[in-house]
C-alpha cells in the first residue's frame with residue numbers, strides 16, 4: 486500500500502459502533518474479565534490492555550500507522566520527541582558507555598546528550614555529519630549507538646544514511662535516525678539500513694502546532710541482531726525487574742518491547758489518548774502538506790538566494806546547495822520540506838527582520854501550517870556557548886524559516902518588506 490492510503494486507513498478495525506473516525510479511548514485503565522485474565526496479562530501469557538501508561542487503543546492506531554509509514558516492525562508513541570530520544574538511547578546504554586552523535590542535531594538533543602545523559606555516566610562523541618567516515622575512529626567496545634538527523638535542524642544538512650548505516654552494521658552498533666524534519670513521507674531511513682527511527686510528532690506530523698508527541702520505530706530483524714550480541718547483553722539475559730524475562734525469547738520486535746515493558750513502565754512519558762487522536766487526524770494530510778510546504782519553501786529559497794542582504798542560504802532542493810545530490814538521492818522527488826535557513830550581517834540585522842515580518846510569527850517551532858521565523862542563536866540553541874554554536878554552523882546572523890501553507894507570494898512580499906526595512 487502507498488503512504489497516502491496507509492496514513493488514512495491502516496491499523497484501525499472499526500469498533501462495535503462502526504465509527505468512521507478513530508475513537509478517543511480516554512481512559513486510564515481497563516477492566517479484566519477475570520482475575521486469571523488480569524494475571525495472564527501481567528505475565529504476558531495473554532496480550533491486552535492493562536493501564537494507559539503502557540498501551541491505549543487510540544495510541545495503538547497511531548503506532549500502527551507510524552510503523553507502516555516508516556516500513557518498520559513496530560512503533561511506540563511517547564509524550565514528546567525528547568522522550569522518544571531519551572528512551573531510544575536509554576534502551577541501549579548503562580553508565581560508562583558512549584554514543585556517537587552528529588554535530589548537526591536539534592538543540593534539545595545536544596543538551597540531552599552533553600549534559601543530562603552525561604550525569605548518568607554516558608559519554609557523547611561528536612562526528613561531523615559531512616564526513617560519515619570519521620565515525621569509525623570514534624568506535625570502541627563501549628559504543629552503543631550512532632545518532633543523527635536525516636535532515637538536520639537548523640543547518641538543513643542532509644545525512645548520507647547509506648554510509649552511516651554501513652558503518653553501524655559493520656561494527657554491530659545500533660544506528661538511530663531522527664527523521665522529524667524529513668518526515669516518513671520524504672524518506673524512510675530504515676529502507677537505507679537505519680535500525681531505529683525517532684520522531685518528534687509535534688512538528689510536521691501534527692502540522693498545525695496542536696499536539697506534542699514522539700515516536701520510536703524499530704526495524705524488522707532486530708531479534709536476530711540482539712540475540713547473543715555482546716554489546717547489548719540486557720536483551721538476551723534475564724531482566725530481574727520482570728521476573729527474569731528474556732526479551733529475545735519473545736516473538737516480538739525486542740527494541741520497542743523492552744522500552745514498553747521497562748522504561749515506559751518506570752518513567753511513563755506516554756501520550757494522552759487525546760493527543761494521539763489529534764496526531765491521527767493530522768497524519769491523514771501529511772502527504773499533501775509536505776508537498777505544499779516543500780514547493781512553497783523552494784519558491785522562497787529562490788527569492789532569498791538573489792537578495793543582496795542574504796548569504797549562505799541553506800535549502801538542499803536548490804541546485805547550488807552542497808546537499809543537493811544527497812537530497813535527490815534520498816528524498817521523494819528531491820522535496821526538502823518547509824525548513825530553510827540563511828544568514829544576514831549580524832544579530833541586530835537578524836532581530837530587525839524578525840520584528841518586521843507580519844505574516845511570519847516569532848515562534849520556536851517548525852512544521853506548522855503558519856509560517857515561523859526564528860533566531861536560533863538566541864533561542865533554540867541559546868544554551869550552547871557562542872563559540873560552539875559557530876562550529877556547528879549557527880552564526881549570530883542565522884535566521885531559520887519554517888515555511889507554512891500560506892500563499893508563497895504573500896510570504897515573499899512579507900520577507901521582502903522585512904529585509905528592506
Ligand SMILES: *Cc1c(COP(=O)(O)O)cnc(C)c1O
Pocket residue numbers: 565566567568591593594634638663665666684685686687688697698699851
Ligand atoms: C522538536 C524536535 C525534537 C524534540 O521534539 P519535542 O516533541 O519538542 O520534544 C527532536 N528532534 C528534532 C529534529 C526536533 O525538531
